[in-house]
Amino acid sequence: MTIRFERVSKFFGDVAALDELDLSVSDGELLVLVGPSGCGKSTALRVLAGLEQPTSGRVLVSDRDITSLPPHRRDVAMVFQDLALYPHMTSRQNIGFGPRIRREPADEVRRRTEEVARQLGLDGLLDRYPDQLSGGQQQRVALARAMVRAPQAYLMDEPLSDLDVQLRLRARTEIVELHRSIGATTIYVTHDQAEAMTMGDRIAVLASGRLQQVGTPAQVYDEPANRFVAGFLGSPPxxxxxxxxxxxxxxxxxxxxxxxxxxxxxxxxxxxxxxxxxxxxxxxxxxxxxxxxxxxxxxxxxxxxxxxxxxxxxxxxxxxxxxxxxxxxxxxxxxx
Ligand SMILES: Nc1ncnc2c1ncn2[C@@H]1O[C@H](COP(=O)(O)OP(=O)(O)OP(=O)(O)O)[C@@H](O)[C@H]1O
Ligand SMILES: [Mg+2]
The missing domain is CATH 2.40.50.140 (Nucleic acid-binding proteins)
Structure with missing residues (x-):
């Protein structure tokens, strides 16, 4: 499915978290939304998932205006920045929670849970509770919970921020490979420019709620549209x-x-x-x-x-x- 933000603004009081955002994501694309803390990345995803109503503008999914559609009627799975795993449920129960409340057949839920757990290296951890898992393992359970739904689109809000460097590199590769095999349209949010450069088909750079530039990693790196983008991508800058x-x-x-x-x-x-x-x-x-x-x-x-x-x-x-x-x-x- 395609995703389009059309002049979307979101004000919290007089703070413009999003300022006339125009952005299109093609079907099957992995678009990385990158920018410094507070630039509006999470707000953009929350507006898309229906958790936040834009102050103005429209959100279109496959050319259909979904701006006022409730969250559960949007076929998108969001991995949140702050995990939000249910503490009283095991990994298996956390992962299978969505399909279970939609009353999908129990053995089908079990099969898919185990398949996704295997893909994310969670095999031996399915019967543990969140407080028996490391931060990185918890993050992978949160990712598995989104993957098990097989939605039309994935929205991932810094899903790897709690992983150590080694695991983070591995999880990055896994997400890219997974995206290749599933082919679902994905928006991946990070403030890490290196992550953006290595993962995205295209990168969208956001600052103070405003879109600065969109392009392939090479385009944005080699021809930054302005000083902000020039200084933001690259290390050292x-x-x-x-x-x-x-x-x-x-x-x-x-x-x-x-x-x-x-x-x-x-x-x-x-x-x-x-x-x-x-x-x-x-x-x-x-x-x-x-x-x-x-x-x-x-x-x-x-x-x-x-x-x-x-x-x-x-x-x-x-x-x-x-x-x-x-x-x-x-x-x-x-x-x-
Ligand atoms: N519910 C809210 N009430 C008031 N202000 C908010 C609210 N949510 C976000 N903001 C403000 O909107 C701006 C954008 O916030 P947002 O969470 O989208 O940033 P972000 O790019 O995801 O940052 P980070 O990288 O730190 O997660 C910030 O200035 C933030 O303080
Ligand atoms: Mg955020």
């Missing part, structure tokens, strides 16, 4: 420097360059180069991030390979391919 400084550009602009797009000259001083002093060396194993101070005081992050030979206080020569620069209007912040 894009260097953003006032125009006219070490990175060139007109004075009424802000010039951006990603840490991996700055070259360190090995021997000869490059024609368009500039000098900088290494202030800090952060070795991350597979890469090294140098924090450097340029002649004019500008600070830049420079990404380089593993086992970097550069040490603090060394002076190095840097250069930037002009084609790798991103130019933004100083006042509007829009890409030029």
């Amino acid at each position: 894009m260097n953003l420097v006032p125009g006219g400084g070490v990175l060139g550009g007109e004075p009424d602009t802000v010039v951006g360059v990603r840490p991996e797009d700055i070259s360190i000259a090995a021997d000869r001083f490059p024609a368009d180069g500039f000098r900088a002093e290494v202030a800090l060396v952060e070795s991350l194993g597979s890469e090294t991030v140098l924090s450097v101070r340029c002649e004019d005081g500008t600070r830049l992050a420079v990404r380089t390979g593993p086992r970097s030979p550069y040490r603090a206080n060394a002076t190095i020569a840097l250069s930037v391919d002009p084609g790798r620069r991103h130019i933004f209007d100083r006042d509007s912040g829009m890409r030029r």
Whole structure:
């Protein structure tokens, strides 16, 4: 099914949690909604699930206006940010709760519960209560509860936030693979830009309730529509420097360059180069991030390979391919 937000606004008092959101999700797509805390991600999902009534605008599912349809009549399953598992029920009962109250046949519910539990690595944990599970296991039970419904669409609100890094990477891959095999339209919410980059068919970046940009991860990373998107995706983030400084550009602009797009000259001083002093060396194993101070005081992050030979206080020569620069209007912040 397709999903469309049409100029959806949601005010809480005078806070605009969503400000004229226009967003379309195609059938079978996995769209990641990403943005900083408080930007309106959960509100967008809650409006879609029918848990929140928009102040204005419409929500369409497969071209049908569902804005005033009650939640139980919408064929979407939501995995909430705050789990909401029933504490007095085992994993098995939690997972099978929805199908049971819809009076589906008991052996069919059992079969599907066990199948989903296997897919999520919960086999041995079905008879435990939530307080006998780790945070990550609880999160997987919550995910299983949504999956067992086989709805038309999944709405996932930071379902992996309680997992440790290893499990999180695994669960991420599982969700993507699961999505591929089920093919249900999915909106996945996260504030983690790396998660957005790796999971989404497309990414929608939200800030202060406003949609900043939608595109494939490559489009949004390589051609950020504005300064906010430029600074939000990428780790370390894009260097953003006032125009006219070490990175060139007109004075009424802000010039951006990603840490991996700055070259360190090995021997000869490059024609368009500039000098900088290494202030800090952060070795991350597979890469090294140098924090450097340029002649004019500008600070830049420079990404380089593993086992970097550069040490603090060394002076190095840097250069930037002009084609790798991103130019933004100083006042509007829009890409030029
Ligand atoms: N019920 C409510 N009453 C008043 N304000 C609310 C309510 N729900 C959300 N807000 C406000 O709306 C804005 C968006 O909230 P929302 O929960 O959608 O953000 P979010 O992007 O999901 O953030 P997070 O990443 O922290 O979960 C915030 O400023 C929040 O304080
Ligand atoms: Mg939220």
